[in-house]
Amino acid sequence: xxxxxxxxxxxxxxxxxxxxxxxxxxxxxxxxxxxxxxAPVLLGENSQNNLIQLYFLMIMAMMWNALAGYGGLxxxxxxxFIGLGAYAAVFLSVQHGLNxxxxxxxxxLIGGAIAIPVAFVVLWLRNGAFAIATWVVAExxxxxxxxxxxxxxxxxTGTSALLPFNLxxxxxxxxxxxxxxALGAVAVLLLLLFVLLRSRLGGSLQAIRDDEEAAxxxxxxxxxxxxxxxxxxxxxxxxxxxxxxxxxLSVLPLGxxxxxxxxxxxxxxxxVLVGGLGTFEGPIIGAVVLYLLQTYVSxxxxxxxxxxxxxxxxxxxxxxxxxxxxxxxxxxVQLLPVGYRLHTGTxxxxx
Amino acid sequence: MSRRLDGGEQGSGGAGLAGAGAGSGALLRLEELDVRHGxxxxxxxxxxEVAEGETLALVGANGAGKSTLLRAIAGAHRPAAGRIVFDGxxxxxxxxHRRVKTGIVLVPEGRRLFPNLTVEENLRVxxxxxxxxxxxxxxxxxxxxxxxxxxxxxAASLSGGEQQATAIGRALMTNPRLLLLDEVSLGLAPIxxxxxxxxxxxxxxxxxxxxxxxQDLARAMSVADRIACMLEGxxxxxxxxxxxxxxxVTDAYFGLRRQEATA
Amino acid sequence: MSWVADVVHGILLGGFYALLAxxxxxxxGVMRIINLAHGSLALIGAYMALLLTEHLHISTYLALAPVLxxxxxxGYLLQRTMLERSLRAGQLVPLLTTFGLLIVIxxxxxxxxxxxxxxxxxxxxxxxxxxxxxxxxxxWFDVLTLAIAFTVLGxxxxxxxxxQLGRELRATAEDPDTAExxxxxxxxxxxxxxxxAVAIAALAGVFYGMRSAFDxxxxxxxxxxxxxxxxxGGIGSLWGTLGGGIVLGVSQELGAQINQEYFALAGHxxxxxxxxxxxxAQAPRIRYTLRRFA
Numbered sequence: 001x002x003x004x005x006x007x008x009x010x011x012x013x014x015x016x017x018x019x020x021x022x023x024x025x026x027x028x029x030x031x032x033x034x035x036x037x038x039a040p041v042l043l044g045e046n047s048q049n050n051l052i053q054l055y056f057l058m059i060m061a062m063m064w065n066a067l068a069g070y071g072g073l074x075x076x077x078x079x080x081f082i083g084l085g086a087y088a089a090v091f092l093s094v095q096h097g098l099n100x101x102x103x104x105x106x107x108x109l110i111g112g113a114i115a116i117p118v119a120f121v122v123l124w125l126r127n128g129a130f131a132i133a134t135w136v137v138a139e140x141x142x143x144x145x146x147x148x149x150x151x152x153x154x155x156x157t158g159t160s161a162l163l164p165f166n167l168x169x170x171x172x173x174x175x176x177x178x179x180x181x182a183l184g185a186v187a188v189l190l191l192l193l194f195v196l197l198r199s200r201l202g203g204s205l206q207a208i209r210d211d212e213e214a215a216x217x218x219x220x221x222x223x224x225x226x227x228x229x230x231x232x233x234x235x236x237x238x239x240x241x242x243x244x245x246x247x248x249l250s251v252l253p254l255g256x257x258x259x260x261x262x263x264x265x266x267x268x269x270x271x272v273l274v275g276g277l278g279t280f281e282g283p284i285i286g287a288v289v290l291y292l293l294q295t296y297v298s299x300x301x302x303x304x305x306x307x308x309x310x311x312x313x314x315x316x317x318x319x320x321x322x323x324x325x326x327x328x329x330x331x332x333v334q335l336l337p338v339g340y341r342l343h344t345g346t347x348x349x350x351x
Numbered sequence: 352m353s354r355r356l357d358g359g360e361q362g363s364g365g366a367g368l369a370g371a372g373a374g375s376g377a378l379l380r381l382e383e384l385d386v387r388h389g390x391x392x393x394x395x396x397x398x399x400e401v402a403e404g405e406t407l408a409l410v411g412a413n414g415a416g417k418s419t420l421l422r423a424i425a426g427a428h429r430p431a432a433g434r435i436v437f438d439g440x441x442x443x444x445x446x447x448h449r450r451v452k453t454g455i456v457l458v459p460e461g462r463r464l465f466p467n468l469t470v471e472e473n474l475r476v477x478x479x480x481x482x483x484x485x486x487x488x489x490x491x492x493x494x495x496x497x498x499x500x501x502x503x504x505x506a507a508s509l510s511g512g513e514q515q516a517t518a519i520g521r522a523l524m525t526n527p528r529l530l531l532l533d534e535v536s537l538g539l540a541p542i543x544x545x546x547x548x549x550x551x552x553x554x555x556x557x558x559x560x561x562x563x564x565x566q567d568l569a570r571a572m573s574v575a576d577r578i579a580c581m582l583e584g585x586x587x588x589x590x591x592x593x594x595x596x597x598x599x600v601t602d603a604y605f606g607l608r609r610q611e612a613t614a
Numbered sequence: 615m616s617w618v619a620d621v622v623h624g625i626l627l628g629g630f631y632a633l634l635a636x637x638x639x640x641x642x643g644v645m646r647i648i649n650l651a652h653g654s655l656a657l658i659g660a661y662m663a664l665l666l667t668e669h670l671h672i673s674t675y676l677a678l679a680p681v682l683x684x685x686x687x688x689g690y691l692l693q694r695t696m697l698e699r700s701l702r703a704g705q706l707v708p709l710l711t712t713f714g715l716l717i718v719i720x721x722x723x724x725x726x727x728x729x730x731x732x733x734x735x736x737x738x739x740x741x742x743x744x745x746x747x748x749x750x751x752x753x754w755f756d757v758l759t760l761a762i763a764f765t766v767l768g769x770x771x772x773x774x775x776x777x778q779l780g781r782e783l784r785a786t787a788e789d790p791d792t793a794e795x796x797x798x799x800x801x802x803x804x805x806x807x808x809x810x811a812v813a814i815a816a817l818a819g820v821f822y823g824m825r826s827a828f829d830x831x832x833x834x835x836x837x838x839x840x841x842x843x844x845x846x847g848g849i850g851s852l853w854g855t856l857g858g859g860i861v862l863g864v865s866q867e868l869g870a871q872i873n874q875e876y877f878a879l880a881g882h883x884x885x886x887x888x889x890x891x892x893x894x895a896q897a898p899r900i901r902y903t904l905r906r907f908a
Contacts, residue, residue, distance in 0.1 A: 074706060121886055124893035127705075128642055128849050132841045133889055139838065140882040147875055256831070266713055273710040305721040312714030317696060320703030425795055451797035463792040465785045476785045478778065480797030525797050 033187050040176040048179050052247050054291040055182035056240040057271065059189055061283035063236040064268035066193060069278035070205045071229040072212075074127060076265050077134025078237045080118075080141045083253065083260035085111045085238025086245040087145055087153060093164035095152040100164045101181060104242035108185075111238020115231040123226055135262070142260035146253040158252035161245050178246040185239045196232065197280065201225055209278075270308070274315050276322030285324050377436075378403040378560050379424070379455075379529055384433035386416075386423045393419040395584035397433075401529070406561045408575035410568060411604060416584040417564040418460055421531045424562070425457035426450045437529070452480040454528035458535065460564075462518040466507035470498055470517050473506050477524035484526025491520040494550060512543025519550065530554070532563040536570065548574060568600060582606045619750040620871050624864030626752070628843070629760025630825065632859035634818040635840035636766050637811035639855045642844065644787040644807045646705065647697060650712040652815055653837035654719035657830070659685060659816025660823035661723060664732055674734045674824060681820065682813050689812025693805040701804075723830035734823035759821055763859075766814055767852050774852075783807055835878065839866075842885045861888070 039048055060078070067073040088107035093100040122133045146156040153159055165174050196202060204225045207215035216222050241259060245251055251259040267290060275286025299307060319326055377400040386394035393416045401407050409417045422428045424435060426447030435443045442450055456477075464473050474491060492499040495516040501509060506517060515535055522530060532551075536544040544567075551574060555561060565571040572578060578595060580588040580603040588595070588603035601607075634656065641647045649655075659681055666677040696715070700707040736755050743753040774780035782803050786793040790800045822828065822836065843862050847854025862881050869880020 068706065074709070121890055124897075125889060128646075128648060129845045129889065131648060132838075132845045133886065135838060136842060136882045136885050140879060140886070143875075143879045143882070147879075262834070266717070269710055269713055273707065277704075277706060302721045302725050305717050306725075309714040309717030309721070312710050313696065313718070316700050316703070316707050316711040316714065320700070320707045427791065427795060446799075447794040448797050448799045451795070456797075457795050459792060459795060463789060463795075465788045465792070467788060468781065468784060472781050472784075475778070476781045476793070476798065477796040479782055479799070482797075521796055 033183070036183055037180065039183075040179055045172075045175060048175055049247070050291070050295050052179055052182045052243065053294070054287060055186045056243045056247075057267065057291055058186050058284055058287040059236055059240040059243075060264065060268050061271035061275065061287045062189060062193060063233040063240075064265075065272045065275075065277060065279075065283040066229055066236075067233045068272065069282070070197065070202075070209065071226050072209050073123075073226060073230065074131045075134040075233070076131045076262070077136070077138035078233065078268060079260050079262060079264040080134070080138030081111045081115065081234045081237035082241035082244065082264055083138070083145065083251075083258070084114060084141060085241030086251050086259045087159075087241075087253075088238070089242040089245050090159050090161050090251070091150075091152055093161055094159070095150070097164070099168065100161060100246065101177060103164070104181060104239075104246060107242045108235050108239040111241070112231050112235030115234025116227075118234070119227050119230045123223060123230060135265075138260060138262075142253050142258065145260070156254060158250060160250035162249050165246070165249065174246070178243065181246065182243045185243060189236050189239065192232070194280070196228075201228060205229070270312055272322070273320075274311070274322055276324030276326070276328070279322070279324045279328055281328075282322050282324040286322065289323070377401060378405075378438060379562075380434075380436040381420075381424070382434040382436070384420070384423065384435065385431045386419050386428050387431050388419050388428070393584055394423065394430075397581075397584075397586055399579065399586065399589075401560060401562060403528070403560050404558050405577060406555050406563070406575045408571035408578045409562060409564045409581060410566070410571050410578060410600065411581035413566075414583075415581040417581050418533055420581070421457060421533050421562065421564055422459075424529075425455060425531055427457070448480065451525050451527075452482060454482065454526070455531065456522040456525045456527040456529070457531040458518050458522045458533060460533040460537065462514045464506040464509075464514055464518055464521070466505065468506055469503050470506060470509070471502040473517055473521050474524050477521045480525055482526040486523045486526050488524075491523055494523070494553065495520050497546065510543075511539045512546060515539060515543065515547050516550070519547070523554075527559070529560045529562070532561065532565075534564055534566065536565065536567055544570070568597070568604070572597070572600070580604055616749050616871065617868070620867040621864055622750060622752060623756075624867035625860050626756035626760055626863070627867065628856070628858075628860030628863030629756065629763040630818075630821065630859075631836070631839050631843045631862055632856040633759060633763040633766060633814070633821060634836060635843040635855045635859060636763070636770065636852070637814040637818070638840055639844045639847075639849070639852060640770065640807055640811045640814070643850045643852075644783055645697075645701065645804055647701065647708045648712070649811070650709065651715035651719060652712075652811075652840070653833040654716045654723075655685075655688075655812050656815040656819030656822060657723060657828065657833055658688075658719065659819030660734065660828055661727055661732075662816070663734055663820045663823060664727075667735065673737055674820060675737065678817065678820060681816055685813040685816035686809045689809035690805045692812065693808035694801070697808060698801055698804065720830055727830060729829055729831075731827045731829045732823070733827040734820065736824040740824065755825065759825070762817070762821065763856060766817070767856055770810075771852055779803075779806065839881065842881065846885055846888050 036051070039051060043051075060082070064075070064078060067075050067078075085104075085107045088110045089100065089103045092098045092103035092106055098106070118137055122130055122137065125133055145153060148155060169177065197205070204215065204220045207218075207220050208222050208225060212222055244259060253260055255261070256263065271286030271290050272283050273286070274289055275284065276282025293308065293311075297304065297307070315322065321329060379399075379401040381397055381399040384394055384397045385392065395416075397416075397420060399407075409420065411417050419428060423430050426442075426445060426449075430443060433443070434441055437450075437453060437455060440453070442453065442455075445453070465476065468476065471488070474488060492502070498509075498513055498516050498520065501513060506514065509517065519532070519535070535547050535551075539547070548570060551561070551563075555574065563571070563575070572592060575592060577589070577591050578600060579586050580600055582603065583606070587606070588599065634652075638649060638652050641649050641652075662681050662684065663674055663677040666672060666680065667674055670677075692715075696711050697708055700711040739754050739758060742755070743751045745751050772780075774784060782793065782798045783806075785796075786798055786800050786803045793803075794800050819833075822833065826832075839862060840859075843859035844855050845858070846861055847856070847858030861884065865884035866877050866881040869876040869878075869883075872880075
């Protein structure tokens with residue numbers, strides 16, 4: 001018979017969510033947001049314009065990552081919601097004379113609302129079919145908008161929100177308010193996503209990602225979890241669309257630069273995969289990378305895109321887990337406390 | 352009490368002989384193999400030799416590392432340390448499909464047939480490596496008459512015993528010199544297991560070298576020339592069939608130590 | 615009876631979509647790769663044919679002779695150098711790779727061929743059509759395209775069913791690890807599948823160039839229609855791709871009949887309807903109800 005092991009102090013397990021590093025970082029991040037809020041006072045017009053772009057890129061990256069990285073839903077059609085958000089904001093402010101910023105807020109909610117029936121159409125589908133279906137839905141939205149006879153929508157030639165803004169605000173005010181709206185949107189969505197992922201839903205999503213059937217068999221409501229994510233992402237992308245509207249004022253439904261264009265998804269894929277799929281910090285980093293490339297690399301048109309494509313390929317081949325994914329893997333670091341950390345060890349004193 | 356095979360080969364001296372020729376000299380030699388399975392160390396410092404024509408049974412509890420060891424030999428797992436030498440050639444870093452070409456084939460745990468291919472297609476896929484030899488479609492159907500009438504049936508629709516026969520037949524189609532069998536009796540009705548072992552005995556009589564992983568000790572000891580018992584990744588007992596008693600194997604299996612009786 | 619004409623034209627259009635979609639279907643069926651660069655690769659085929667016909671003064675069809683083998687090589691190399699590594703890194707990484715490729719190709723084409731519009735000469739068959747009736751006129755070129763689509767899909771089916779390569783392809787698609795264990799070189803198999811897929815894409819590109827004018831950014835819509843065809847037909851079914859293409863083509867033509875602008879929208883609506891119906895039919899509660907009443 002084997003000897004029973006000598007009495008050993010029974011190890012205690014503690015589950016912690018915050019580490020000193022993550023507390024530091026979260027505090028730091030909040031501080032950065034506060035500082036950025038002062039940008040309209042501290043920085044020039046150009047910088048503010050650039051930062052607004054950074055913000056909506058960040059929102060898009062976060063949303064795509066939420067779907068693909070946390071939900072396993074590869075959507076090639078989020079641009080549909082971006083366009084919807086922009087057009088809903090135009091419609092409310094031009095047609096119904098609402099304050100443009102209020103319209104933006106309502107448009108965000110409308111985006112989320114429309115995501116619900118769309119979810120019913122697409123969420124049952126598996127990977128490839130799901131991806132193509134989302135793309136088709138986005139295209140359908142674009143076509144419907146371009147066919148709309150309402151003059152406020154403008155049909156195929158696009159429309160503009162110039163009037164509702166200019167009636168109320170000077171261009172400088174518009175810039176400032178749009179900046180704050182954009183920063184606010186990023187902060188709120190980041191916070192919501194954070195809360196979502198730390199909640200029970202977050203755990204369910206991890207389970208779904210690992211093994212959908214097994215998750216369902218222990219009672220995880222798979223479709224419901226995915227549905228929540230999808231609606232959240234729909235609203236988030238709609239918010240990004242409204243910001244684009246406020247920033248560039250005129251929008252088109254069709255064509256390569258359209259607000260419904262597949263280019264937006266292309267950017268989302270780039271940001272998320274370069275930053276790190278499935279990590280919380282990844283999309284933020286990816287958005288910063290794309291933003292920096294966009295703003296500071298002044299190479300002629302065609303070669304700029306070749307470079308962009310080359311970078312995408314380079315990352316896919318060399319750093320497939322993205323910048324943050326690789327760092328996280330190597331150093332086991334987490335800056336924003338979304339996960340759990342298990343601490344083992346014997347108790348010392350009265351802790 | 353455990354006994355390990357000493358390092359030398361039986362009969363011929365010197366390591367690393369090109370093993371072509373008569374059956375003496377190890378066909379397969381594992382040297383201090385370490386294999387990880389994810390973060391887990393599944394195989395620890397395993398050294399083993401299998402002579403040509405021999406049948407070795409690997410026994411041990413679940414999680415002892417037997418399957419991982421077989422998969423490492425077949426090339427499905429890269430060892431973290433150690434060497435695998437087959438027929439005098441080092442194959443430690445060789446890709447799995449090339450090992451099939453040199454004559455090693457694995458019948459994986461759970462059969463793993465290609466579900467939507469027919470029985471015949473499953474068999475014919477295995478001609479991919481192009482090894483010459485006596486096994487062909489007809490030979491396999493002769494050896495396993497059970498599956499011949501099923502040749503156009505989808506593999507997923509077969510019963511457990513039929514699938515096992517097909518899986519072994521598929522491996523044979525590669526004309527192997529070394530056949531690795533992972534838990535062929537798993538999930539099969541006793542009568543099906545009986546049939547499988549009957550076929551195995553014929554293979555053994557034909558001179559095929561076999562390493563089989565088997566949980567059923569009685570079956571293992573009935574068909575093997577040598578037995579090795581694994582526990583927690585190590586080989587804790589090894590010896591020829593006649594030399595080991597059932598009790599010794601059982602003890603090693605569970606990791607029990609008996610008090611040594613004075614001789 | 616212009617509806618008949620629409621259905622006929624829709625079927626012919628579907629033939630083109632199926633041709634474009636076959637390569638996609640092969641890559642997705644075997645490797646689960648969504649090749650976003652498929653359309654770009656098709657365009658390369660068109661541009662290569664353009665170069666050959668302009669400089670060697672040969673017919674477009676003859677230009678296929680060097681273009682297709684060239685495309686085979688390109689596809690093989692593409693898989694071995696880029697896609698293979700991307701696949702190993704994860705299911706989503708090929709999306710990034712093929713997206714990067716799409717951008718690089720489109721822009722390089724623009725750099726070397728200018729944004730001008732070109733088209734390929736379809737030969738004597740180009741303008742010819744069969745005037746069946748006053749309302750129905752069938753262009754021979756479209757019939758040729760449909761015939762080619764049939765041949766390609768049929769050929770692929772034959773290869774998959776009856777050749778060793780086909781068996782290895784199917785086995786690797788189902789279980790790459792076990793395929794390796796019985797001697798199949800999975801990487802070589804994937805490379806050959808991609809080679810075939812790119813060759814078919816080039817073929818489709820040449821036919822695209824013959825049926826419409828193209829520039830470096832062309833084909834974005836057609837790519838989406840090809841994806842729709844694959845999904846409607848059922849991912850993993852080759853003949854389904856043909857069926858899907860036809861369903862899509864017919865829907866589009868009928869939609870255009872109602873209103874020119876509804877062309878694409880009609881296709882999208884039918885696409886979504888088919889998917890919803892299929893999902894609903896598979897939902898357990900509904901299947902049970904159907905069984906009781908059917």
